[in-house]
Each structure stands twice: as structure tokens, then as C-alpha cells.
Amino acid sequence: MIKHISFDLWLTLIKSHPEFKEKRAEFLKQEFNPKSYSVREIMDIIQKTDKVCDRWNEISGKKIPTEWMYRRILLKLGIDQKLVSNSLLMKIKLHINNLFGNFQPIFLNVSTEPLLYSLKNEGYNLNISSNTGFIEGEIISSTLRNLNIARFFDFSVFSDETGVSKPSYGFFEKVFEQTGVEKGEVLHIGDNYKTDYKGALRYGFKALHIKNQQYTINDIKKHIQEND
Secondary structure, rough: OOEEEEEEEEEEEOOOOOOOHHHHHHHHHHHHHOOOOHHHHHHHHHHHHHHHHHHHHHOOOOOOOHHHHHHHHHHOOOOOHHHHHHHHHHHHHHHHHHHHHHHEEEEEOOOHHHHHHHHHHOOOOEEEEEEOOOOOOOHHHHHHHOOOOOHOOOOOHHHHOOOOOOOHHHHHHHHHHHOOOHHHHHEEEOOHHHHHHHHHHHHHOOOOEEEOOOOHHHHHHHHHHHHH
């Protein structure tokens, strides 16, 4: 019987603001662009860096520091690495975090908030279980409060705060330690087949793979009824 539901975050509950990624690239174009890349080219560099780091995190089960990710981007942009200090990386991260705050994520679909309300109202305990990249857990937690959905979650597990990433056993162990129930009573929901679905099943949780971004509470209830 499912008692606790664990949610992935990105493309499961929320998605990036449509302007954020472009604004981030515009900032880097203006401040760190000796090769005169276009905004689109810089967005592509960021995306490729993100994918490489995600892949490494998934394979290793660890978490590449955000500062290292920004350092790699500056290298790709043509910045002399001798000029890249830790204080510069922190300034870049702070500026981009502020941009993220100004262009906050939006709900994946109109059912997101009602879905969480319904599950909480029916007595399920909920948590967020998310790998992080450029935007770290502390900033995400603030965003969830601003979106007025932090109130639904009993706790959150972010890879930058724990040092472990999905689909590793260690990540799901961090989740399980805080649930207070048996493994088979936890349902993990996410959009990534490898990290969310296969990773959760391998650990011993139940799992639901989100394939349709317009999913609703009915899809979750149907899955619980069919698998309890």
C-alpha cells in the first residue's frame, strides 16, 4: 500500500521559465564573450555542458559542483582559465541565481498544484527528490515557496546538498531514510526513465514514469490502484 510519494522536480512538476535560458545567455554574451558567440550559440554551449555533467552524475552517482560547470562554460567561451577565480565563479552564480529568481519556473501543467493538494489532502506524505545542475537546492527551495507548493512536501532531497545523484542507490537511500515507511510503500514519480523509473525500482521503491506532460491526479490514482 502506497503511503509516501516522492516526486522528481524538473519536467515532472515544473519547467523553466521560457525567457530564463535566453536571459542567462545574454548575460554571458555581454560579460564573457571574447569569441563573439551569439546568444543561440551560448545557449547551445550551456546545454551541452549541462548534458555532459548530467551524464557523468548519472554514471558516477555523484554531483559535479556548480562552480565547475560554470568554469567549463567560461573555458568554452574562450576565457583564459588563469583569470577564472573562485570569487568570479561565485559572482557569476549569484547573478544567474538572481536571473532565475526574476524568471522563475512555471508549473508543468495547470494540474500541478491541484494534484499536490489532492494527494496531501488524502493523507499521502510527499517529498521532492531532484538531481540539480546549475540551480542548486537552496535556490529551488526558495522557488517552491514562491510558487506556494513547498507546503505540500515533508522534505526535499537535492543532489548538490547530498553529494549523490539519481539513479544511484545512495540517492534513494537518502530519500528512504526520511520517509518513515517501508520501501514498497514509497512511489517515486518522474519523467526520466533511467534515473527516476529504473533507479527507483532498482532500489526497491514503486515507480511511475511520466510520459505525458499533461498528466493529472487521475493518472497517479490509477497507477496506485493498479499496483497496490
